[in-house]
Amino acid sequence: MSQLLPADPALTAPPPPVTPTPPVRAARRRGLSHQTRQAVAGSLFVLPFLVIVLLFLALPLGYAFWLSLHSESLVLGPHFSGLEQYKEAFTDPQFLTGLRRVILFGVIQIPIMLGLALAGALALDAINSRVAKVFRLVAFMPYAVPAVIGALMWGFLYSKTFGPFAGVSGLWGAAPVNFFGGSLLLVSLGNVVTWAWTGYNMIVLYSALQGVPREMYEAAVIDGASPVQIALRVKVPAIKPALSLAAIFTVIGTMQFFNEPAILARFAPDIDAGYTPNLYAYSQAFRFSAFSYSAAISFTLGLSVFVLSYLFVFVSRRRAARA
């Protein structure tokens, strides 16, 4: 991507001066040209990684696609069925409900989470007190907690028997809050995800903010701009690339939504096998052995996420290049 985000000083050293590579005599003496030797060495370095990419990325994707084009039936056995499975998926109410739910979830949760992360990052960038340091450390801690354990802990905290929150409404005589039912369920799930990922995104944005050169807003400070004005008019625009990438990765994560609903399903009977597309693909494969159908769902999901995010990056790159 053309717009470089300044990385952390721990990772970047000053760039070396660019000089044309001098021809290496030692190589020539051995017969092979320097270029060929370099090409061979370079490909050997990359080869092991490529093998893994081929085996565990390209091959599974290709296989999922192949499977998705085939149906299995008792009479015919596996046979080519073209786009039949996709047609089925996009008319399958359970799949579509799950898909719509995840999109709704993302449309609401992602802006809230990134907004909180941005606010936290701006605060960290402006303030360097002990509280800020503790906050930075604590906010990032959930990143080290497995998603299933995060969901488990929140599940206990939400529950009427274990948790402190459901009974709070009893203080004014109301019935205990049911965090696992109705429209509150999606909010409860959103809170688990927000808890887990706000700190991570905050650190990403904070690191980007640290790379914004002071000169960019020194003039604004002298002109008497308020810190909030500086934050919104100078700092936020300066870290736009980091913000959009955080958004992409969050979208990719959201479309794969699985761990949190899978765990909370034990508390919340409303979470059925088709609650999210990924849960649906899993249950189709392992409950109903409908492997090719689940492959079609996986492939649809993966492909659409991939195409969307790639388009997004491509467009923003274009725009950045033109600007």
Next chain:
Amino acid sequence: MTQLTTTEAGRAGLRAAARPRGRRFGEPNTRLAHTVMGLGIVYFTIPLIWIVFAATKSQPDLLSTPALWFGNGFDLMANLRQLFSEDDGVYGRWLVNTALYSGASALGATSLCALAGYGLARFSFPGKRLIESGLLGMVMVPATALVLPTYLLLSRLELVNTIWAVILPSLLSPFGTYLIRVFVAESVPQELLDAARIDRAGEFRIFWRVVLPMMRPAIVTVFLITLVATWNNYFLPLVMLSDAKLYPLTVGLTTWFNTAQQEAGTRVLFNLVTTGALLAIIPLVVAFVFLQRFWRSGVSSGSLK
């Protein structure tokens, strides 16, 4: 501890409210920011504080005593003893499995990333441009979309339900390769490599003796990222493994939790789930606190270029 922070945050909020509105130019509104940060600290620590208290309680206490305080008895030791003896001490195996899977995956993935990142940054060979432009795309393929087809492929090779089914797919880290490529391009000077070549050092020797020591910060970052990814992974081992002895902590604990929910207290398991969960997150949280610098540098390069 929670109470302390809340009241402090509350007091700060009051002070902020009482302050006159006019501020000096250029001075951040620190009171407000500190209030918000205080609330944030409470929010992010509540589940962790809860799990610490919960791990000290017996199952009856877990159900009957206040969630964010100690129970009637202090049963941490009893819980730990039961944790490591339940189901013939299977929890210990899960712990070892998790360490093995994440250690092996992180080591393998980091090695592959280091080699490939260096190869891409400092050599030219046919197909290099294609791989480089493909890297970003690979980062964007949702990992869970790969799990089901990988399962089907590995089951043909009869590799499912073995440790390889978890370790091998975890070796894939396009992001790590990307990170190292950027790092090498920025901080391993070409002149140094040329000088080593004039001294007639072999390419791998150059990598091992010259490049690797210079890459150390990037390598630690990639190692940590891949370690956490495997340690915390749930979907992959859930799909790949059916033998409880091979489970990592995430899958093992959730099966216990499922049993506890289904049997509704006939087996004493909730206290094991909480104690086991606490023990499962301690290593990474501690590692994270001590290696904060590396995590942050990794995350910041995570904003890509």
